[in-house]
Amino acid sequence: MARKHYYTQRLTRIVCSAYSCWSSIILTTISLTQYMCTGKVNMNDKIALYLVNGALGAGKTTLVDFLVQQPEFAGARVIENEFASESIDSCTLAQRVDEVATIAGECICCSSGEELVDILHNFAISGRAPVIIESTGVANTLRVVEKLLAGDIFEQYDLKQSLYVVDGAEARADGLAEALLAEAQAADTVLISKLDLLAENDRQQLIETLLQQGLTNVVNMDHGKFDLAQLDDKSQTLDYLLLHEPAENAAENALNYSVVDMAELDINAEKIEKIWTNLRSKYALRRMKGAVADGNKIYHIEATPQQIRVTRGAIDESLKLVVIGERAREITRAVIMKELG
Incomplete structure (x- = not known):
């Protein structure tokens, strides 16, 4: 339909x-309207579908982790798309939800989309609980929606909301870059993360700038949390797609990744921050995440160009680092060991 x-x-x-x-x-127009009305499906019979997108490291997984804990998302299933060939976040989400499906090593907006469509069809068979799709940090929302349309997904699912996460610490003072702005404009709700890292004046200026750029529903997000009442009642993304062509995804072609085994390497928080600073500039990196060990202590790493967050990790976390950037594929275990001295 x-x-x-x-x-x-x-x-x-x-x-x-x-x-x-x-x-x-x-x-x-009259003929088309009559044609569409003959195949009308009761929206109440459909499964609620949510799209989550945002730049690398903006806080998409943190947002999803918050959503699946809310009563409105009871029993929610998650489809996680990883740009790299391995998922670092799926283990964390698996602690919250019963079903987490991972599509790794490709961007769902640039691939054939068959794996995504197959997973959604299987989810439709297994239950009626909401489904959340978390895209990679380089995905194009409108292209994802096109894949869903081509796979007849909206015969079974109702697109409730398209959410876009803006990294407040990474956003420019004069607003979002063209590619990010195009993605934010296609979303129903724009959530701003990491505002706690900005001064009060800078926070207000950023919000005002985003509104001036034409974003209407801009919401503050505190470590993934926000008031769900601020979500729009109905998604406008499908209507937006009718009027706008999806942008070319230049970022996906410019970036590559590497997954580095960090087992048996002792790295403390201070060392990992130094390594990130050096690698980021040498290899034009945009993202690093994963886990390292310092003796019996496990540290979880989340890094973007403007920040790095090191927290205590779970004992069962895989000791690997995923790096994404323009020359990320050149980074190996040997490169990391050289940085360690």
């Missing part, structure tokens, strides 16, 4: 641009 709506609306746009005869346009 949704896919028919999408393609018929696209057809109407083409007709409108190609012909100036208003009577033909009116007749075409």
Whole structure:
């Protein structure tokens, strides 16, 4: 149904641009409306679907972790898309939800989308609880929605909300860069993370700038938490797609990754911060996450160009680091050991 709506609306746009005869346009629109009404499905019978997107390290997984603990998301299933070939976050989410499916090593907006569609169809068979799709930090929301349309996903699912997370600590004073702004504009709700890292004046300035850039529903997010009442009642993302072409995903082509085994290497918090600073500049890195050990202590690492967060990790965390950047594939265990001296 949704896919028919999408393609018929696209057809109407083409007709409108190609012909100036208003009577033909009116007749075409009436016919399409009648066609869509014949296949109408009760939205209450569909499974709630949520899309979560945002830049690398913005706080998408932290947001998902918060959502799945809310009564509105009881029993929620999660589909996690990792740019790298291994998932660092799936173990954390698995502690909160019964079903976590991971698509690793490719971006779902640039791949064929078959794996994503298959997982969603299987979830539809196994239950009616909400489903959350967490995209990679380089995904294009509109392209993901196109994949879902092509797979007839909206015959079974109702797109409730498209959420985009903006990293407050990484955002520029003059607003979002063009690529990030395009993604934020396609979302129903924009959540700003890490505002606690900014001075009060800078926080207010950032929010005002985002509003000036045309973002209407901007919400503060504190370590993934926010008031769910601030979400819109109905997603407008499908309607937005009808009027806008998905942007080219240049970031996905420019970035690569490496997964480095950190077992049997003793690295304390001070050393990992130094390593990140050096590697970030040498290899044009955009993201590092994972876990390292210092004796019996496990440390969880989350790093972006402007910040690094080192916290105590779980004893069962895999001792690996995932690095993403323009020259990330050059980083090996030997490179890390050299940085350690």
